[in-house]
């Protein structure tokens with residue numbers, strides 16, 4: 001099985017490295033493209049066995065799965081370029097672009113093609129987050145239509161890079177806000193806490209490490225015990241104690257409300 005990643009920048013490159021690191025594909029079964037040789041050279045530095053090309057058409061030939069990871073506004077042009085060498089009988093298209101629906105991708109891919117209407121291509125939207133590189137991406141998958149048999153293969157591949165949820169396309173924007181934008185929100189919390197830690201007397205590096213491990217611990221408590229966050233908060237908030245005083249002070253400053261407002265802004 002061979003996979004081609006068109007646009008191996010931040011996300012495409014992270015997917016390629018994650019697939020190699022997890023052993024899902026050998027390096028020589030992964031082809032990556034970019035516009036510039038400089039981007040490909042960076043990939044050569046980390047994964048010398050990847051096939052690295054600037055020619056998208058050549059990269060699509062012989063691939064079983066074609067992952068489109070260019071910026072959304074470049075997607076139509078790239079599809080126009082590769083669609084004549086795309087074989088809808090054998091190949092699968094996976095787009096990671098935010099905001100481009102499966103039906104739009106299908107429209108671009110099938111326009112003017114002799115097989116349009118007689119053959120339905122297998123198209124998926126896959127939304128990973130940047131934790132794909134450390135095999136901890138929360139990834140969402142939607143298919144162009146129900147009952148596509150290739151869904152199992154696509155889910156199986158991305159499940160090597162972290163947990164996968166198959167969701168209706170109408171849910172993708174909300175899920176993206178929680179998981180892809182959510183990575184940035186979590187990073188801001190870590191940074192803010194570490195800064196606070198320094199102010200209350202902990203060295204910057206130590207403060208960051210403490211916060212990072214505290215977050216891992218909190219997430220594991222919930223994931224492994226199936227507990228509710230409110231129940232875990234009750235356990236650590238002694239009446240009249242310091243934790244509840246700290247938490248309530250954060251709420252007075254709008255903590256919960258700020259997060260909800262930020263998430264709603266992401267899906268506008």
Ligand SMILES: NC(=O)c1ccc[n+]([C@@H]2O[C@H](COP(=O)([O-])OP(=O)(O)OC[C@H]3O[C@@H](n4cnc5c(N)ncnc54)[C@H](OP(=O)(O)O)[C@@H]3O)[C@@H](O)[C@H]2O)c1
Pocket residue numbers: 006007008009010011012033034035036037039056069070071072074078096097098127128129130180
């Ligand atoms: N970052 C995230 O958390 C995240 C999450 C989910 C989805 N996404 C989606 O991932 C996609 C890529 O985002 P990104 O942040 O990874 O952008 P990026 O770092 O700019 O990567 C895009 C890559 O596409 C390459 N490229 C541009 N035009 C090309 C062409 N005609 N043929 C081949 N390669 C081409 C660029 O090559 P050069 O480097 O040579 O210019 C670049 O390496 C976007 O559609 C975004 O919506 C991102």
